[in-house]
Each structure stands twice: as C-alpha cells, then as structure tokens.
Amino acid sequence: xxxxxxxxxxxxxxxxxxxxxxxxxxxxxxxxxxxxxxxxxxxxxxxxxxxxxxxxxxxxxxxxxxxxxxxxxxxxxxxxxxxxxxxxxxxxxxxxxxxxxxxxxxxxxxxxxxxxxxxxxxxxxxxxxxxxxxxxxxxxxxxxxxxxxxx
Amino acid sequence: xxxxxxxxxxxxxxxxxxxxxxxxxxxxxxxxxxxxxxxxxxxxxxxxxxxxxxxxxxxxxxxxxxxxxxxxxxxxxxxxxxx
Numbered sequence: 294x295x296x297x298x299x300x301x302x303x304x305x306x307x308x309x310x311x312x313x314x315x316x317x318x319x320x321x322x323x324x325x326x327x328x329x330x331x332x333x334x335x336x337x338x339x340x341x342x343x344x345x346x347x348x349x350x351x352x353x354x355x356x357x358x359x360x361x362x363x364x365x366x367x368x369x370x371x372x373x374x375x376x377x378x379x380x381x382x383x384x385x386x387x388x389x390x391x392x393x394x395x396x397x398x399x400x401x402x403x404x405x406x407x408x409x410x411x412x413x414x415x416x417x418x419x420x421x422x423x424x425x426x427x428x429x430x431x432x433x434x435x436x437x438x439x440x441x442x443x444x
Numbered sequence: 445x446x447x448x449x450x451x452x453x454x455x456x457x458x459x460x461x462x463x464x465x466x467x468x469x470x471x472x473x474x475x476x477x478x479x480x481x482x483x484x485x486x487x488x489x490x491x492x493x494x495x496x497x498x499x500x501x502x503x504x505x506x507x508x509x510x511x512x513x514x515x516x517x518x519x520x521x522x523x524x525x526x527x
Binding site: 344353417418 | 448450451452500503505521523524526527
C-alpha cells in the first residue's frame, strides 16, 4: 500500500508497473487519473493551486486505503495526490488498485476516489481569465461518497 | 489549544494558525465557531455561514456538537475539493 502527497508530477505507467511487477497473482489493475481541465463552466483555467492540511490529508487517505484493503480482496493499492500549482493537462491525482479479478479493483478505485473528493482535506483554487476563486464543493460528490455507506 | 485555518477560511481571517484560550463556557465545536466569530471583522466574515464550515480535531473530522475538551489542534476549513 502506497500513499503519497507531493508537489512533483508522477508517471502513471510507472506506478501501474510498480504495483504488478514480478507478481503472478494479480489478474486486474485499475487506474484512475484526475487531470486538470483547461476550462470550467465556460471560463478558461490558467492553473489550479491545491492547498492541503498535510498531517490530516495523509491520515485521512491512509484510513480510507485501509478500509478499501479490508473491504475488497486487493493485492495492491497506490494513491498519489499532488499539491501546489498544477496546469491544464497535468495530473492531479492517481489511484491504482490491483486484485485477482476486476470487480474488486474497479469498486475499490471508485470508493477511494469518492472519499478523496469529499473527506480528504485538499482545496482547489482556480486561476483563470475571470480572476482567482476557490472551487466550490459539489453535492453530487457527497451523494457519490454516501452510496458506499448504504447496504 | 492550537487552531488552524485553511483555504478561504484562512484567507478571510488572514492567518493560517494561532494559539487560543477560549473560556470554559465554550464547550463544543459550534461554541468555538461562535466565540471565534466575535473576535473581529475578519473572523466574523470567515464564520458568517457556520453550517458550511468543516472542522477537525487532532486530524479527524468532527461534527459541530463535538466537545472540544482535551483537543490539541482544531482546524476549520470549507468543504473539501480535492481529488
């Protein structure tokens, strides 16, 4: 299990390879990449600045990673979240999950992303043609995270 | 206790952290928000809509009615927008 918070970019292919290299028990790897868009709601975005609460962000991601490991039969898990200034087209976040069969990897990756959105202490500030503004939380992200607590 | 502020809460207050000593009548997270909001214009602005403010005690999310006794670090911030 790998959890990293860093300013530097990461190499998605290398992270995927690192998780499955030399193993023959893994039959499925799912990766999700969150990438900075160049526009939002009609306005163009020049850059994003991600602020975070370092001690809590790490603890919160770790807690959800452990929940995912206990809830699904995962054979590997990596979460990388960038902070600082990020430009359109650049990576923001990566979640990679590995398991014997695809369902566990797909579901765990989605679970982790839903919780990263709503409970990991990161905040995006958009700088664009219309000035700079903090990104507002979306209610559909709360709804997406809430469905994992049902049933 | 130490308080930390993030994102627009930090910007509105104009500082990222400080040490405070609220009176004993301030018992819950909600009480603390009310007490902080009365410390000046910048605080009043930051906490003008208490229901949108999220809080964490010692790096764990807490609800407004959580007791603050024994807390070493309390953080206030807007809803999170990472990922």
